[in-house]
Amino acid sequence: MTISALPPSIFLIIGAFLVPFLKGNLKKLFVLALLLVTLVSFLNMETGTYWQVQFLDMTLVLGRVDKLSFVFGITSCSSK
Numbered sequence: 001m002t003i004s005a006l007p008p009s010i011f012l013i014i015g016a017f018l019v020p021f022l023k024g025n026l027k028k029l030f031v032l033a034l035l036l037v038t039l040v041s042f043l044n045m046e047t048g049t050y051w052q053v054q055f056l057d058m059t060l061v062l063g064r065v066d067k068l069s070f071v072f073g074i075t076s077c078s079s080k
Contacts (some may be wrong), residue, residue, distance in 0.1 A: 007051060007063055008041040008073075041074050 012019040022030055047070075050063035065073075 006041065008045070011038045011041065039074075057060045 011034055014025060015030070019027060043064050045063075047065050047067070049061050050065070051061070053060045053062065
């Protein structure tokens, strides 16, 4: 499984469980690394739809990247 096969937010979700166990500079570096990994993962996504799930005869699209969502995704990754 490659890094692009995972939703970028999964790194923040998993990392959030580990942050309370860290202290001081290690905690700051870990949070910065989480944000950088999330940003790199998001920047590697190409235009299209990702993570489609069939549910009750409908297709749920859990990730879609187009030009507008790409701009907002970069802004949200860099503003934290």
